[in-house]
Amino acid sequence: MEKSILKDPGLYVMVSIGLLIMIFLPIMMDMFAIMQITQYVVLSVYALSLAYIWGYGGILSFGQSCFFGLGAYTFAVASINMGSTSLPFILAIIIPALFGVLLGYFMFYGRLSDVYLGVVTLVVTLIFWKLINHTAGPQYAIGDARLGGFNGIPSIPILNMPTANGQMMDPIQMFVTFMAILIMVYVGLRLLIASEFGRVSISIRENEVRSSLLGYDVRRHKVVVFSIGCGIAGMSGAMWATYQTFIDPNAFSLEMSAKALVWVMAGGVGTLAGPIIAVVILQWISLKLGQLNIINNFVLLGLILVPLVLILPKGLLPTVKQWSQDLWTIWKKNKANEGDTIIKESETVNAGRRK
């Protein structure tokens, strides 16, 4: 029964794919393509932050961009003031995580749940968005960093190499670093989900009342899960800021929050790989659309999204899994009918997560 995460082939497949991309892409593709893909990597980390707290903690946040933005602005302000980038990058994880603890305490100890939880996160995000938009005047500066209001903060330093000489990363190095971060976040989350802590998270997602009746401190647990997600979102914000060398209040926008929801939903709630795939596909589509100029791109995006929900209600990855399992069953049956030896059924992967 007890199946170790380390025996899950899916994990190794994903990590190998990730490592292959990390190593071979810089050799195979031109600089421009690498920079494009770097963007998908950053947004994938962002998508993972919501995929984790929603899919494995049952916490639906409509305000994930709040932490994304907080991370981005933390990094921007800290790195402009400090000159170096390593400490600001760490701060960009810690500060959103701490804010996540605060907000989580406010929400979960207020017994908010369901859609109300969503709305509170949304409202908090709107407050941030409003306030940061209001910082156009010269009086709004933290140290050397002007917050800039609607126009945002330009000229954010590029990440330094973590080595001693601390050189600025070139696009390839940035890609490799970010890819490594993505792989680490993915593996870290998989391990976390498979751990005892993760199992409790899932039990809370499944049945909050029963979890507390078993003596689990549901609220504290949720605060921890939430703040882990916030820390990851903050880190992705910092990656975004340094990738773009620019950040504006759109980082806090509802659109940014909605995107995270869309990626996770489209990729499949309760999976980690699904949202990453969704990021790549949907971002790629929107990029390609902008180059086509056939009809209004909002129309096209809408025409893609609406049927997507109707056709793939469970999201991309779970549906594809389901289909391939079905196909497998049919194929097996045919084989059996042909009188071949029955293929030993491969056990479905079920390491602590639900299909």
Added chain:
Amino acid sequence: MSDQEILRTTGLTMRFGGVTAVNNVNFSIDHEGELRCLLGPNGAGKSTFFKCLTGQLVPTEGTITFMGEPIAGMDTHEIVNLGIGIKTQVPNLFNGLSAYDNVRLAAKRKHLKRQAIEKTFDMLSNCGIENLKGSEVGLLSHGQRQLIELAMVLAAEPTLVLLDEPAAGMTGEERDRLAFLVKEVTKTASVIVVEHDMAFIKQIAKNVTVFHRGEIFAEDDVKKIMKNKSVQEIYLGKSADAA
């Protein structure tokens, strides 16, 4: 057996808006191993009473003392960790997980990893549901779910076990198993059972408390209660005849 008082409520009252669901209830379980049945028609306040005991509801007035410690107003998980376990009226399980995972999540509260797994298997076999261990519990029958929930409650080795209509939806065989289990439990813990099934009550209980309109109406030996005219009037009527 120790003589420490297990549970005492004083003036326990729970109001929802204008409705008083539990009214000035003074109730006690005096010693370890006691098994008490709660009777009463639907809406008499039994389930609300349970919810107050487990901290799912914060009582409007009154005190609850468990093992000498006041627990009214504490959080559910804190109370549970003091040693109260509850099987709710409608089985409250992790529907997406297997029976094994369900019970193990409970066992983990008291035991370290390896012991927890042993405990889980013990409980599954004690409750006669070993064969269900891999099944997703959302897909099982009501009776099976009752047993799984019972296994979860017992896996955490509570001092006081609250069982809300445990026999509902069970086959005869399952019910016998349940009666046996409940008796086993009283060796190490006290038990409060809410039940309508008189045959089952007779099978397990000695002392009975009757709830009516949120108050304690009568409290006595099971045989005497069943002969009590006014109790029969408010509640037992048919069941008593049937029994």
Added chain:
Amino acid sequence: MDYTIIIALEMLRAIAWLVLLSSGLAIIFGMMRVINIAHGEFLMLGGYTVIMASKIGINIWFAMLVLAPLVVGVFGILVERLVIRWLYGRLLDSLLATWGLSLLMIGGVTMLFGNTVEGVSTPLGGFSVGIYQVSAYNLVMIFAAISILLSVWAVLRYTSVGLIARSVMQNPDMAQALGVNSTFVYMATFGVGSALTGLAGGLIAPVTGVVPSMGINLIGPAFITVITGGASVVTGTLSASGFLGSVDQLITFGFGPVYGGAALLIAALIILRILPQGITGRFFTKKL
């Protein structure tokens, strides 16, 4: 003294504004548990209806009060049949689908009508309170808000349609078991909610810039009002609009619009923290 009257009037108008923006959404969310992210675009569609109608010479009042609700109501029913009905009980999928719908509507309206269309001016003039000039149209909006709330209340309270709607709202399965055709009720509810939204969109058309992207600024306040109000359509909308609108206006008068907007959000946050089910989740629970 005049200034006090002006502030009071502005508060009423701000409240009416929130009622108009949110009542259609409240019906759809409160009764169907469907989050319509495209709500802002439904308002926009109402606005466009008025503009297009008055462009071809239709009386503006007729366009606002009849055509806008009609067009958006029919559009709503169409959307319900094509998209929403597959998503009942799937709150989040409905969110994703309606987000797609909102993009589709912004782009579609831009393609069909263009993003720069000639607006209509506010009917009625101004009137004066002491030295101050106030738009008479403010009174129209306040009156419209009151009428909408009253009629929704009366329909729910006194008609058999209202009873059916309430029963479905309380317990859809049970209502179905009693022979209520809940498919039809849902469709009708979405239609009515959309029509009210269309009416609101029509009514605000003369006082806002009607452009395809106008919904973005409107969905936030509408959504927050509905959630803060809680499950009861009429009392919830009224109490939340009343509270949030007053806070917003008072702070705006005192400290400026930035703080007014922020105060509205913070007020909503505090309410949700104290009353996690919205205002009517705790108080007025028996009200409609």
Added chain:
Amino acid sequence: MSKISRRKFLKSAAATGVAASSLSLPYAAYADDHAILVGGLHDLSGAIDFAGIPMNQVMALAVDEINANGGVLGKEVKQVVYDPQSNMSLYSQYATQMALKDKVAVVQGGITSASRETIRPIFHRFKTLYFYNTLYEGGVCDRNEISLGTTPAQTVEKLVPHVMDLFGKKVYTIAADYNYGQITAAWVKRYVEQNGGEVVETEFFPLDVTQFGATISKIQAAAPDMVMSVLVGTGHLGFYRQWAASGMKSKIPMASTTFGAAGSEPIIMTPEEANGIITCYGYYPTIDSPANKAWLEKVKAKYPDNTPILSELSECTWEGMMIWADAVNEAGSLEREKVLEVLESGKTYNMPSGQVSIDPLTHHAIRDVYIADLQNRVFEIKEKFSQVQPIDTQQVCNLKETPNANVHYEISLDG
């Protein structure tokens, strides 16, 4: 009196360092068929497509015109168009794509300051010549960018005395709460005071505000002689409507440096709401010159059905293309350095908007500026000022002294 705060931003020149040095630099912008590629980066969908679409249309027209006159260096010019969908991350991606992959010879575009500050460093880093054709708050100091739009000093300096003569000395300023609004409001205050007037109140509005009842009451309480509006965006359109609805429009006159900047507000607003608003821009379609009339004909001929709404934004896009083509032909090369040298030579161009030259010190346009009174959806030009200097940017930027600058200075005025 004024102090220019030169806030020392970390230069994103940082960005030029390692990254660019490892790249081969794209100044030979030939496509496979040997046409010369030029990039157009304007929002064609989303919230500000009303501004982006006309700019893109005019750019296409300019490309046609250039090709009809024999192209550039004898080669055909081809437009590469991407739609950033009002989305900053797409802006940055497309900018990178144009610079690195398409290797375009020049890019015209960016509308909001945010979009410009997203793409400007990218073009600077990859040495792709960039024309920004929108009126903005001023202060960009980057030799790689030519900014053709007007800046606040150019318009406010002329508009304020004009309207103060007309209406009086007490001014109430309402402005959008962002850079452009804040800076323009500061210039308004400075020029009102220089002309012996007083700004009784300056109020800032977040861009999502749609309700202006409180402000309208406050303005009435303050009883100014005129209102100066620096409102922008779709939410703020509500102000003009609510202002007219309350009956105030006939009582307190209004001037603006933003109303109708992209040409759409006068159409969305009814004449009852918008008549009499005094504005000041570098271009109006109603300019009475042969050059402008001929240009309007060309636009009409190319877009008989979907004629774009013309404004300073679209006209400057035309200028951007024509000036670039002229400079390349004169330089005889696509090499950025040579083209920039021609652009810095101080040449004067005859454009539909009048005389335009490029200030070699700031790379901003020295241009004619007009004041117009809006009547029945038509800007009636009241006054023309020739060869107005971008003095705001000139205060902070000198590209002769610091040719490698890559900054957007915040121009702030104290007192």
